[in-house]
Amino acid sequence: MADHPEHSAHTPHIVPVWIYVTVWLALVIGTVATWAIAYVDLGSFNIVVALLIACTKASLVILFFMHVFYSTKLVKTIVIGGLGTLMILFFFTLLDLVARGTLYGSRPWIGVPGR
Secondary structure (H helix, E strand, O other): OOOOHHHOOOOOOOOOHHHHHHHHHHHHHHHHHHHHHOOOOOOOHHHHHHHHHHHHHHHHHHHHHOOOOOOOHHHHHHHHHHHHHHHHHHHHHHHHHHHHHHHHOOOOOOOOOOO
16 A cells, blocks of 8 residues: 555644634624624514524634634534534423423513513
8 A cells, every 4th residue: 555645644724814813803793792782672682682693603613713614524523413412401401491380380481570
């Protein structure tokens, strides 16, 4: 078997600095947008917008600063599996929260205290 460079071990990907700067600027803009949306009254839609911004920022950190974007399919599969497990845990937690009030007839999860 001949030694060919294409069969060598995986070499690390070198990310250009402009990508890091662009992602950092996007994170700063996302932080400012999260702060600004807190002062806009969108009703119950405020939490949806804030979570959308937070998920976008988390995705940028995972993809670029943790180098998942340039990793192998195995690493991407493990990350997606971890996020899927987290979503399952959130689902069952919220399911429990919604179902608690049905036993005694009250629903403590409806409404926000103090509003």
